[in-house]
Amino acid sequence: MRQTSPPAAPPTTTPEAEATRGTAPARSRLPLAALRRAVRSGAWKRGPVLTGAALLLGLVMLLHAEIPNRIGSLGSLVETFLPWFGLFVPVLAAGALWRRSAAAVLALVLPVTVWLSLFGGLLADKSEPGGDLTVATHNVGADNPDPAGTARHLVASGVDVLALEEITAEDRTAYEKELAGAYPYHTVQGTVGLWSRLPLSHTRPVDIRTDYGPLADTKPADVQAADGRALRATVATDRGPLVVYVAHLGSVRLNPRAGFWTDSRDRNARALGDVLAADPSERVILLGDLNGSLDDRALAGITSQLHSTQDAAGDGFGFSWPATFPVARIDQILVRGLEPTGSWVLSATGSDHLPVAAGISW
Structure with a gap:
């Protein structure tokens, strides 16, 4: 009888090897x-x-x-x-x-x-504790129904230097009366004013109109209206003199036919940029309603020389207008030769703008 060899046993594999052999190609695919x-x-x-x-x-x-x-x-x-x-x-x-x-x-x-x-x-809070001085600016609004209440609200903020814009002749007395106790030093030039706990000197208006030279008598009415919309003063601090500018640039309008009308604002911005460029002062603050965000190219002559306290030390976007539902920051605090330590928005007053404030340090 012929013997036959038993059938070969199937190769033995471990469960791990079988799993690897079966799944590796699938994973790669x-x-x-x-x-x-x-x-x-x-x-x-x-x-x-x-x-x-x-x-x-x-x-x-x-x-x-x-x-x-x-x-x-x-x-x-x-x-x-x-x-x-x-x-x-x-x-x-x-x-x-x-x-x-x-x-x-x-x-x-x-x-x-x-x-x-x-x-x-x-989006991050960049404020720091401390600071040598606090400043604020507020467009109080020509149609403000309660200028005295607005002044008292600003006094309660406790800032050292306060700038106001859009002060009407009728409301000026109310602001001067209510702010006198907290701010013994002040100056008003046209529709802008500066109140301070520290002594002021060398106060004067600043002409931010376009220089038309021999055509000055024929300059547009909106440029003529820019008169009395800016001032310069020196604040005496224990760390030395501090130059403060207060400015209210021309208004802008959104017109369905003309688009975004900014001619007056743009002329004022260029003129103010030239003034700042000619000022050799080491420490400078600009407070005011610039009627534009700092992303707006029309303000490049200003923003190229000073930097924003909101960008450097703020918390959030700091929108200031309109007060009922702020969508843009057009009220600005800009500095040169100083370090911002904080920037914030104050609560609403009777104005259509919100006040903005900042802390600064040497």
Whole structure:
């Protein structure tokens, strides 16, 4: 009888080896398979409008300085409300998720990154304890129904130096009376004034009108109205003299036909920038209603020489107008040769602006 060899036993493998042998190829194919499924499902093709809108939003914020001002001051209008463009991000994100558009979700990386690079630093509280001096500025409003109450509210803030803008002839007496006890030194030039706990000297008006030379008698009425809208004074501190400017730049208007009208404001800003450039003082503060955010290119002549207390030491955006629902910071405190230690917004008065204050240090 012929003997036959028994059948060979199947190779023995451990459960771990079997699991490894069975799953390793699948794992290596998983990302590629997911990508193929996404392509087949059309996730990268859905929502082209949402994708384009996300990219456009990012480019507008990134290249806002390139938006021309020739037509209706469009560039300045965008820059005034630039922080609010971030609100479009969650709207587009919700649309992208609803449409299940992978391309739109990916495109949102651009506006998110740009917005955070522009304004992310404002989300943290950068204030520090201490400081040598506190200052505040407030457009009290020509239509303020309670100037005396506004003055008492400002006294309660406890600041050392206080600037007021838009003081009418009728309300001037009320402000001088209510502020006299806390601020023994003051000067009023036209519609702007400065009150101080420390002595003032060398007070004078500052002409922020455009110099028309031989055409001065024919200058536009809005430029003539800029007279009495700025002043300069020196505050005597125990650390040396401090030069303070108070300014109220021309108003801006949003007109459906003319667009964002800023001519008067822009002329005042250029003139004030020239004044600041010619001032050799080491320590300078500018307090006032500039009728524009610091992102607005029209204020570049000012912001190139002084830096914002809100950017350096604020907590949040510090919006100051309108008082009922602030959407822009147009009331500014800018410094040169000083270090801001804090910046904050005071509670509402009878004005349509909110007062803003700051602490500074040598």
